[in-house]
Amino acid sequence: MPSDASDAAAETLESGPRRRRVRKGVSRGVGTGVTRGVPLPLLLPALLGLAFLLLPLIALLVRAPWSALSTQLTSTEVWQALRLSLLCATAATAASLVIGVPLAWLLARTDFPGRGLVRALVTLPLVLPPVVGGVALLLALGRNGIVGQWLDAWFGITLPFTTTGVIVAETFVAMPFLVISVEGTLRAADPRYEEAATTLGASRFTAFRRVTLPLIAPGIAAGAVLAWARALGEFGATITFAGNFPGRTQTMPLAVYLALQNNPEAAIALSLVLLAVSITVLAALRERWVSPA
Structure with missing residues (x-):
């Protein structure tokens, strides 16, 4: 016993300096994934990659017609594209919430x-x-599609080349962002809260509405913002399914593409708006992507 006690005391005395060395190493970045010295073969490609990503954005800011920006953004064509983009992106996000959140719950639970x-x-x-x-x-x-032909024949509903078609196209490309975000939040949430609610007499839907939704509200909000930003910037599916008709289906990305041929200053002004939206979305979601130091 005395030998064991002396060994324990010696280990305690040795552990003090060791703990101080570990804390000093952590304060210097050792064991935290952060290194102070960067090898030159890694630094140069990293700086090149950073310049490659930032240069186009800097060029957009440098060449922007700042003096005529207000005039460009208040023109009839630009205002129609802005209004239609905001309306369709918001409607697509609402549709994604209605059908995407239950789908995420189905996949996660x-x-x-x-x-x-x-x-x-x-x-x-x-x-x-x-x-x-x-x-x-x-x-x-479409009008001759496997479902669209029946929508047209039975209800007189035609989706392509309409504002509703823009919303459908944006929902198709944006909803997966919402589903992934909500499903990840659901998997991280403790299902025992829902089970406790059901054991107290609540139905599965009541437990989902009163317990699960408040728990995953941050994930739903983040997914909705991502879906809205994706819908706002959609181009390919929109122009293919809904066309490019000013005031009806011409959203901001389509207006940028068209204005670049005839009015480059208007194209740059609309691009700045989309850039500002993207930066705002990244800033709002930064805490979900970047862990605190």
Whole structure:
């Protein structure tokens, strides 16, 4: 016993300096993934990559017609594109919330055959070329589409080349962002709260509405912002499925493309608006992507 006590005392005395060395190493960045010295073969490509990403944005800011910016943004064509973009992006986000949140809950909280395949199909629009998505929407919901022909014959509903078609196209490409965000939040949330609510007599839907939704509200908000920003910047699926008609289907990205040929200053002004929206979204979601130091 005395030998054991002396060994323990010696280990305690040695652990003090060791703990101080560990704390000093942590304060210097050792073991935290942060290094002070950067090898030159890594530094140069890193700086080149940073310059490659920032140079186009700097060029946009340098060449922007700041003196005529207010005039460009208040012109009739630009205002129509801005108003239509905001309206359609908001409607697409609302539609994504209505059908995307239940879909995310289904993927996160239930187990059924083929769930992995369903998840892959839900996320497919993230990697699918937008133009291909527009063609697929035409084949499905167009006037001669497998579903669109019945919508036209039974209800007189025609989606392509209409404002509703813009909303449909934007929802198709934006909803996966919401589903992924909400599903990740649901998987991180403790399901025992829902189980406790059901044992107290609440139905599954009541537990979802009164317990789950408040728990995952930050994830829903983040997913909604991402979906709204993605819908606002959609181009390929929109122009393929809804066309490019001023005042009806011409959103901001389409207006930028068209104005670049005839009025470059208007194109730059609209690009600045989209750039400002993107920066705002990144700033709002920074805490979800960057862990605190």
